[in-house]
Amino acid sequence: MILLLSGSLRAGSANEALLRTARAVAAQAGVRTLLYDGLGRLPHFNPDDDREPLPAAVAGMRAAIEAADAVLICAPEYAGTLPGAFKNLLDWTVGGTEICDKPVAWVNVAAPGRGEGAEATLRTVLGYTGAAVVEAACVRVPVGHGDAGEDGVVADPEIRRRVGDVVRLLVAAGAGEA
């Protein structure tokens, strides 16, 4: 199973549209995915609460990472870095071991020349968590605000082809082939 993590809480998010597209493309290839929908329910990270019993929302998020063979992240850039809500999710992963050695990639949906601060932060923070970054699957696939259809999925064949490549690389990495 590939866990799909969006860094945006916005309705109509381009990042979530990319992940919904990944879910659709993966399903066509017989690959299971889970689109995590709990970002907005995570409490603010507090080290005092990073112990058993964990807040239920945190335990659920960590269990989803544990159950995944690989993780695909799509996060926007806010003010030169990751959105605070998504950095908060990543902070909650540091104290657990679930993401350690887990194959992880991100797709940057921003237009060329944008979103590089978010990518740099992802690389730094994932480095602290010990995630196994799948470099070949970390790509830029620009998604414009009009690219998703009524179903919230991108139909453009070139975007779907590139998303399919990312899914294949993560499946291979999750199976220990990369």
Ligand SMILES: Cc1cc2nc3c(=O)[nH]c(=O)nc-3n(C[C@H](O)[C@H](O)[C@H](O)COP(=O)(O)O)c2cc1C
């Ligand atoms: C508060 C705020 C700050 C932003 N800062 C940046 C930025 O520093 N660099 C950038 O490339 N885009 C920035 N953007 C644009 C967003 O990254 C862009 O709108 C993106 O599509 C949002 O992702 P979403 O559609 O998945 O919600 C910012 C947007 C907001 C709302």
